[in-house]
Amino acid sequence: MVKKSVDLIISGVGGQGVILLSTMIGRAAINEGLDVKIAETHGLAQRGGSVVSHVRIGRNIFSPLIPIGQADAVIGLEPLEAARYVSFIQPGSGVIIFNIKRVLPLPVRLGTESYPSIESLITILRKYSSCIYPIDADQIAEKVGNIRTSNIVMLGALAASLRLPFSIESLKAVVMRDAPKGTENANLLAFTLGVRVMKHLIAGRSL
Amino acid sequence: MGMEVGLLTVDTPGQRVLMMGNVAIARGALEAGVQVATSYPGTPSSEIIGSLCQVARQAGIYVEWSTNEMVAFEVAFAASLAGVRSIVACKHLGMNWIADPFLVSAYTGVNGGLIIVVADDPHPYSSQNAEDTRYYAKLAKVPCLEPSDVQEAKDVMALAFELSETLQLPVMVRITPRIAHTRGIVVLGSISRLRRKANFEKDSTRYVMISSNARNRHAWLNKQYARAAELAETFQLNRLKLAPGATVGVIGCGLSYGYVREALHLLGAENQVSILKLATVNPLPTQLVCKLLSSVTTVLIVEEIDPVIETDIRSLAQGLGLNLEIRGRLTNDLPRELELTPDIVTAALARIFGASYDSNAASNYVISEINNLVTRRTPFLCAGCPHRASYYAIKQALKKVNRGGIVTGDRGCYNQGIHPPLKAIDTCICMGASIAMACGFSKVGIEEPIVAVIGDSTFFHAGIPALINAVYNHAKVTVVILDNGWTAMTGHQPNPATGITAMGDPTKMLKPEELAMACGVDHVKVVDPYNVKATIDSIVEAINHPEPSVVVCRHICTLQELRTMKLMGIKPAPYSVNLDECTSCKLCLFQLGCPAMAAENGKVKIDTYTCVGCGVCAQVCPVEAIRRGS
Numbered sequence: 001m002v003k004k005s006v007d008l009i010i011s012g013v014g015g016q017g018v019i020l021l022s023t024m025i026g027r028a029a030i031n032e033g034l035d036v037k038i039a040e041t042h043g044l045a046q047r048g049g050s051v052v053s054h055v056r057i058g059r060n061i062f063s064p065l066i067p068i069g070q071a072d073a074v075i076g077l078e079p080l081e082a083a084r085y086v087s088f089i090q091p092g093s094g095v096i097i098f099n100i101k102r103v104l105p106l107p108v109r110l111g112t113e114s115y116p117s118i119e120s121l122i123t124i125l126r127k128y129s130s131c132i133y134p135i136d137a138d139q140i141a142e143k144v145g146n147i148r149t150s151n152i153v154m155l156g157a158l159a160a161s162l163r164l165p166f167s168i169e170s171l172k173a174v175v176m177r178d179a180p181k182g183t184e185n186a187n188l189l190a191f192t193l194g195v196r197v198m199k200h201l202i203a204g205r206s207l
Numbered sequence: 208m209g210m211e212v213g214l215l216t217v218d219t220p221g222q223r224v225l226m227m228g229n230v231a232i233a234r235g236a237l238e239a240g241v242q243v244a245t246s247y248p249g250t251p252s253s254e255i256i257g258s259l260c261q262v263a264r265q266a267g268i269y270v271e272w273s274t275n276e277m278v279a280f281e282v283a284f285a286a287s288l289a290g291v292r293s294i295v296a297c298k299h300l301g302m303n304w305i306a307d308p309f310l311v312s313a314y315t316g317v318n319g320g321l322i323i324v325v326a327d328d329p330h331p332y333s334s335q336n337a338e339d340t341r342y343y344a345k346l347a348k349v350p351c352l353e354p355s356d357v358q359e360a361k362d363v364m365a366l367a368f369e370l371s372e373t374l375q376l377p378v379m380v381r382i383t384p385r386i387a388h389t390r391g392i393v394v395l396g397s398i399s400r401l402r403r404k405a406n407f408e409k410d411s412t413r414y415v416m417i418s419s420n421a422r423n424r425h426a427w428l429n430k431q432y433a434r435a436a437e438l439a440e441t442f443q444l445n446r447l448k449l450a451p452g453a454t455v456g457v458i459g460c461g462l463s464y465g466y467v468r469e470a471l472h473l474l475g476a477e478n479q480v481s482i483l484k485l486a487t488v489n490p491l492p493t494q495l496v497c498k499l500l501s502s503v504t505t506v507l508i509v510e511e512i513d514p515v516i517e518t519d520i521r522s523l524a525q526g527l528g529l530n531l532e533i534r535g536r537l538t539n540d541l542p543r544e545l546e547l548t549p550d551i552v553t554a555a556l557a558r559i560f561g562a563s564y565d566s567n568a569a570s571n572y573v574i575s576e577i578n579n580l581v582t583r584r585t586p587f588l589c590a591g592c593p594h595r596a597s598y599y600a601i602k603q604a605l606k607k608v609n610r611g612g613i614v615t616g617d618r619g620c621y622n623q624g625i626h627p628p629l630k631a632i633d634t635c636i637c638m639g640a641s642i643a644m645a646c647g648f649s650k651v652g653i654e655e656p657i658v659a660v661i662g663d664s665t666f667f668h669a670g671i672p673a674l675i676n677a678v679y680n681h682a683k684v685t686v687v688i689l690d691n692g693w694t695a696m697t698g699h700q701p702n703p704a705t706g707i708t709a710m711g712d713p714t715k716m717l718k719p720e721e722l723a724m725a726c727g728v729d730h731v732k733v734v735d736p737y738n739v740k741a742t743i744d745s746i747v748e749a750i751n752h753p754e755p756s757v758v759v760c761r762h763i764c765t766l767q768e769l770r771t772m773k774l775m776g777i778k779p780a781p782y783s784v785n786l787d788e789c790t791s792c793k794l795c796l797f798q799l800g801c802p803a804m805a806a807e808n809g810k811v812k813i814d815t816y817t818c819v820g821c822g823v824c825a826q827v828c829p830v831e832a833i834r835r836g837s
Contacts, residue, residue, distance in 0.1 A: 004472070013584065026225045026390055036225060037356075038390040041332060047623060048802060049586035064356075064389040064462075067549040083301035084581050087574045105584040109805040110628060110796060115578045124576055147816075178210070 005058030006165055007066040008158070009088045012077030013103045014048050017151035021075070022053040024155065024178055025164075028171040029057040039064035048106075052085055057165055060151050075158050077151055078103050079134070083121050086128055094129045097198075099137040099154055129194060133161065133201050140193050149190035156194020161202070168195060215262045228357045228386040229254035231393050232324055235364030236294050237266055239320075240399030243286035244270045245279035247668060248697035249298030250333040252326035256296050257698065267402060272709040275638070275668040276301035280323070281308050287321035288375075288414065289405040292368050296324045300637065302340045309518035310379065313347040314424040315413050316375035316431070318751040319403065320368030324380045326387045329512050330546035335618070335637065337544075339512035344379045344489040348432040350439070351379040351489040353461025357391030357781035359444060363486070364395075370438065374431050383511050385462050385548075436490040444486035448493055449502055455559055456481040456503035458496070458520070460488050460510035463547055467509055470553035476560065491519055495728055500529050505559055508535035534559065577636070585626050590803040591819035593762035594621040594689050596736035599798055599827065600760075601658055601687060604746035609811050611655035613648055615805040617641035617670075619662035620696045621689050628800040632660065639669025646673065646682035656750045659686045663704040664694040666719050671726060677755040678727035685749045686728075686757045688719045691764040699767060723757040730756035737762055739826040765819055780835055781818035782825055784811050788832035795824040795833065 008025065012018045019040055026036045039054040054066045071089045076082020076098035086096060100118055107113035118134060125132050135157055141150035152175060159168045172191055179187040211230045211252045215237060226234065232255050236424075240606065244263075246256035256270060263270040272277035277559075283293035297305060302325050309323070311742055326341075328334040339823045344351035352358040352367055363380055371378040412420050439445070457480055459467035464484040483499045485491075488510070500506060500520070508517040514536040521533055534540045540555040541547070550564075557564035588595045600620075605612035616622055616632030617640060624631040637820045645659035661670045666688050677684050694700040706716035720731045730752040732745045742760060749756035772779065781803070784795075789810050796804050796811045801824060803817035813824070815837065825833040 014586070023225070023390065030223060030392060033223075036390070036392055038225075038387055040388045040390070041384070047586035047589060047620065048584070050584045061391075062465045062472065063549040064385050064391070064465065065548050067473060067553065069471065080584070083577050086577060099544050104805055105582050106587050106626065106800060106802070107582060109802070110800060111806040112627075115582070120580065124580065127576075146212045204612055 003070070005056050007071045008055040009052060009066065009071045009085045010055060011052040011074065011081040011085045012051035012068040013081060014051050016051070016077040018051045018053050018077060021151055021155050022055050024171065025055055025057070026173045027174045027178070028166045031165045031170055034165055035059060035061045037061045037064040046128045047169060049173070050081055050084060063105050072162055073097065073158065075154060077154060079118055079121055080105070080115070083125060087126060087130060090129055093131070093154055096125055096129055096162055097133045097135060097154065097157050100134045101136070101138040101150070122203070133157065133198065135197055137194070140197065141190060144190045144193065146186040146190070149183070149186050152187045152190040153194035153197070156191040157198040160195040212258050212261045212527065214267050214395070215258060216398065217395070217599045218398050220395055222395045223392055223438045224395060225390050226357060226393040227254060227388065227390050228360045228382065229388070230258045230326045231357050231361040232364060232380070232382070233259045234363035234393070234395070237398050238361070238396045239365040239368045240292055240401045241294055242268050242291040242402060242775055243283055243293035244268065244296070245273050245283045245293070246296040247273055247276045247279055247301060247701045248694050249301050249326070250697055251328060251384040252296045252324065253697045253700065254387070255324055256709070257700065263710045270709050272694075272702065274619070274703065275306060276304040280305040281529040283321060284308060284312055284317070285612065286405070287317040287319040287700065288315070289319070289407040291319040291403050291405050293319060294324060297326070298334065299325060299327045299340045299614050300334060300336070301325070301794065302343055306343060309343065310347045311416055312377050313349050313428050314416055314421055316427070317371060317377055318375070321377040322364065322367045322371060322380055323377060326384070327512060329383055331382060335635070337512060339515055340379070340381060341488055341515045345515070348428055349376045349379060350374065350435045350487065351381055352444070352486050353381050353484065353488050354386060354444070355461050355464040356458070357386065357389055357482060358393050359486070360386050361393050361396075362445060366443065371436065374435055377433065381461070383462060432490060436493065439487035439490055439492035440494050442487045442492065442788035444612070445492060445495060446484040447498060447751045449481045449499070450478055453479055453481045453502070454484070454504045455479065456499045456506040457556070458483045458485055458499065458506065458508045460485045460516055463509040463511055463552070465681055465773055466547055466549050466552040470556045471547040473549070473553050474557060474560070474562070474564070476556070485516070488516060490636055491516065491523070493523055496520060496523060497527060500531060503531060505532040505534060505769050507540060507555060507559060509541065509547065510535070510801065511547055587624055587800065587802060588620065588623045589624060589765050590801055590817045591765040591821035592620070593691055593736045593760065593765065594624065595629065595740065595799055595801065596821070596823045597660070597687060597689055597760040598624045598737060600658070600736060600739060600742035600746055602631060603743045604750060605656060605658070607743070607747050608656055608750050613653065613655055613657050615641040615644045615648070615657070615659045617659070617661040617665045619665050619689070621660060621662055627798070628797050638665055639673050642670050642673035642677060642684070642686055643687070645684040646677050646680065649682045649684050650680070657684045658750070659684055659748075661686065661688055663688065663690040663692065663719055667703050667717070671722060671770070674723060674726045674728065674755070682755060683744065683753065684755055686723070686755070688723070688757060688759045690719055690759050690761040693764045693767055695764045695766070699764070720757065723759075728757045731759070732757070733759045735762050737759040737821055737823060737827050739823060765821070769819060780820040781813065781815040781836050782820060782822060782833050783813050783815070783837045785832045785834060786810055788830055790830055790832070792829065794829060795827050799824055
């Protein structure tokens with residue numbers, strides 16, 4: 001069977017920008033004349049729930065949902081949320097990128113449950129794939145001077161991590177166009193730093 | 208949704224755009240010349256009217272958020288009787304409210320096309336059940352159409368309006384979240400500028416549905432329904448593709464067709480199966496279906512939620528004496544619960560081919576390892592949410608009265624009060640049930656205080672008749688109206704408490720306390736739940752009142768308050784815990800469970816980015832160790 005699409009799972013916590021990132025990728029793809037389907041979970045997104053979006057880009061997409069084991073990458077804007085959807089990636093070759101900044105679920109904040117260590121998460125994720133890239137996107141966003149650009153750091157990292165059916169430049173153009181007025185430069189810088197950090201990670205393969 | 212709303216009114220036919228399904232439906236309605244659109248918000252349908260209301264003036268149409276779905280339907284129905292095209296959008300539970308007038312509208316018939324777009328929630332993401340609303344189409348004997356993707360979600364609207372006017376019947380368009388909340392490519396058509404002049408031609412034999420008229424119209428409806436089945440045979444979104452020599456057939460209803468195509472691709476079986484893509488799910492195009500059934504020995508029926516078509520097709524095959532194997536949910540080839548996925552459909556098809564499909568067998572053990580490690584992330588009330596303060600006050604008031612207590616809940620953000628540590632509500636069934644169920648509990652000899660909690664929007668929707676019932680029948684209940692001024696749960700639509708309409712016009716702001724008094728409640732108090740002591744005292748007083756009592760806990764939704772503050776350039780002033788004075792009792796955390804707080808090194812830490820400065824925790828702290836500032 002020939003794979004006919006690029007499939008991405010983007011996950012996070014309500015308010016982190018999962019839907020924004022998905023839509024930016026979709027807009028870059030439509031500029032290339034490709035077919036796009038993005039299945040989103042809304043529902044309780046605003047109230048701190050888990051949010052996931054299936055992004056499919058290709059010539060002719062049938063199902064809005066990605067079959068299990070087919071995704072080229074899981075991009076987690078939060079570590080737990082990356083792990084939650086990892087069964088979607090292609091075992092072995094799928095790329096797992098996540099922001100190491102934790103958002104604690106309520107039971108963890110109450111002290112009734114614990115949050116797994118990043119190391120233990122990585123140990124398990126490694127059984128799925130060797131391409132695991134934890135990124136301190138919040139720290140990079142702080143350097144940019146706008147903590148809210150951490151999701152764009154992740155978008156940059158994604159763009160540099162695998163072969164998307166459009167250029168990094170065309171995604172960058174969408175980021176510039178869609179960024180809230182006055183934050184274009186911060187977002188552009190965040191994107192560029194995201195690309196850079198991923199290139200370093202791939203070159204070093206430190207994990 | 209933001210930028211997509213701009214695409215609703217651009218008149219650039221042929222342009223390819225990325226659009227959410229709900230917005231595509233709105234666009235389809237505009238292209239078809241809709242003039243009236245009504246709804247009560249409900250996930251996953253809210254963006255249909257939510258996007259239309261933003262362009263209503265520009266498009267020259269009328270859009271409203273109605274007080275409930277039944278009212279929404281009746282407003283649109285009247286518009287249709289006056290000859291203009293109208294749509295109603297709702298979620299499946301809203302369809303339950305619409306049912307009463309809807310079933311009679313099939314008897315009166317309609318004039319201008321009338322479409323009910325209903326969004327079902329198969330594996331409930333944001334609903335209290337999963338119900339298949341296609342049963343309503345069968346019950347009412349009206350056509351029901353299912354688009355298979357976002358493009359068709361737009362295209363089906365014009366076809367549905369035409370069908371509605373040809374048959375003079377309302378038409379249902381059924382979607383699920385995978386249409387509603389999927390973004391896909393849409394090729395735009397041209398927008399209709401045609402505006403019909405409303406004109407109601409009186410005809411008491413149709414519009415005054417007394418029983419003698421109903422008897423005549425019953426026969427008329429059956430005739431129209433038969434005609435609907437004929438029209439379904441050539442409906443342009445149905446497609447039958449017979450594969451030469453194929454013994455296996457598949458019927459994919461609406462969105463399920465995409466899963467079928469995906470499954471056949473995964474199995475490499477694209478040319479071995481005959482496929483019927485079905486958009487007219489009620490009534491069925493029986494000849495078209497028979498063409499497929501008589502060409503194969505096994506058929507798999509793929510549809511979302513219940514085996515509605517499957518049951519019909521079994522009956523059809525039996526009537527025709529066709530001897531073939533019919534598989535689907537009734538044969539457990541597809542599960543009776545869960546939302547369909549490409550994996551589920553692929554596994555079912557593989558089984559029919561005598562193969563097996565387990566997409567991830569090798570890594571199943573890793574999945575279970577991960578599931579053990581990954582804690583659930585339940586949604587919760589936002590930092591500073593006034594409902595949290597109200598729930599705290601209710602619990603403290605019940606403690607003070609010291610006679611136990613039952614708290615009946617209702618539908619809205621505040622049903623997040625079920626989660627620990629609040630665990631504040633004992634029931635939550637449907638819109639308005641809090642007050643009516645409180646009446647029931649009070650009438651069966653339960654000695655405990657009975658408190659009903661209901662939001663402002665839900666109170667207007669369905670709470671008022673129940674409150675009148677409490678007064679009329681001397682039900683000793685306390686109703687706490689959580690008035691945050693917005694229909695917050697579904698994305699902050701305005702309601703009668705907000706003071707603005709869907710189209711942005713200022714309007715009379717209704718106050719729940721005035722309505723409660725008008726319902727005959729003598730004891731009505733209004734408090735700001737951020738004032739913890741006053742709120743507890745008011746609720747205690749209300750519980751001790753011998754007749755029905757109402758406490759309105761009024762504070763604007765925090766998210767809206769923050770938006771207003773941002774516009775005015777005001778920053779929230781967060782609180783912090785003075786670690787020298789903190790006795791580590793963690794009462795603040797365990798009583799409130801605010802997302803700005805977490806246990807850290809045995810004490811409680813407040814995250815200054817998340818804290819909005821409501822100050823409720825400072826009032827809960829027994830040693831006054833929480834103060835504004837760092």
